[in-house]
Amino acid sequence: MYFTSNTVAFLDGEFVSAEQATCGMYAQSLHYGYAVFEGIRAYNTPSGTRIFKPKEHFERFHYSCQAIGLPLSYSVAELTEISYQLLAKNGLSDAYIRPLAYAAAPNMSLKCPPAGNLLMAVWDWGRYLGDQSLRLTISPYERPNPRAVPIEAKVSGHYANSIIASTEAKNRGYDEALLLDMHGYVAEGPGANFFFERDGELFTPSAGSILRGITRNTIIDLAREAGIRVTETFFRPEELRGATGAFMTGTAAEVVGVASVDDIVFGKPFAETLGAELARRYTALVTGQAVEAIVEARE
Ligand code: PMP
DSSP: OOOOTTOEEEETTEEEEGGGOOOOTTBHHHHHOOEEEOOEEEEEETTEEEESSHHHHHHHHHHHHHHHTOOOOOOHHHHHHHHHHHHHHTTOSSEEEEEEEEOOSBOOSSSOOSSOEEEEEEEOOOOTTOSSOEEEEEOSSOOOOTTTSOTTSOBGGGHHHHHHHHHHHHHTTOSEEEEEOTTSOEEEOSSSEEEEEETTEEEEEOTTSSOOOHHHHHHHHHHHHTTOOEEEEOOOGGGGTTOOEEEEEETTTEEEEEEEETTEEOSSOGGGSHHHHHHHHHHHHHHTOOGGGOOOOOO
């Protein structure tokens, strides 16, 4: 449940009841997907509620707004402060934070608005893709062409592509889609990045047609700290044959195992892969605990 009658949201400078945070039917954002969002998590740590990498997330939020010309009048520090206040007002510690910059004014033109609006919402959200290893399928839909849209911006309209691809994969009995770029290289999932393991090393798609996830960057750092080699490269789905493991990363999904991509079944159970080890290190990092203290039930 995203909100109840007690939930507080932040809307254009004020904390309001989430039920009152509404948007008109003639809003430019609603008609054209012209809006920007972030997905951030806060964790209950030994030193209290801590938002994970707020600077990185709110800087990306600013970048996304700039990339599409949507005005945003809050600094990174203000957005972080509002997030902490919102968590406190809703009595949440382990939570997902959703900022949305949008254009609420009635406007059917294809011109950037002179002013933007801001909604910030928080809710309790489990791992978006669950704890079980996923059966992926290569989507017939490609990621948006980076020459058509600023692909590294988290623009709401791009997520029509995500919804279409994810729904199509589920309709064919898979857990999630894996999308290729316009050249046929593996790009990413509808809302998460992709890694695979071969011969004790990790590989992940290079930047170009992906959102360079903050979780992806964190996992690359954690892997390198652990002495695991990570290569960013372009590869085709057939090159996954013979890989021993794979996983996806994202703020909402965190780190989730991948069992197969179509008929390619990865060699090891997820629990025995580098992905599982990095999942433990990721949980330790975000929750401020020692890696040894992390015991996770995942398959
Ligand atoms: N790719 C896409 C398309 C996404 O929507 C997300 C989720 N924001 C990611 C990757 C992962 O990004 P992050 O780790 O920053 O959440």
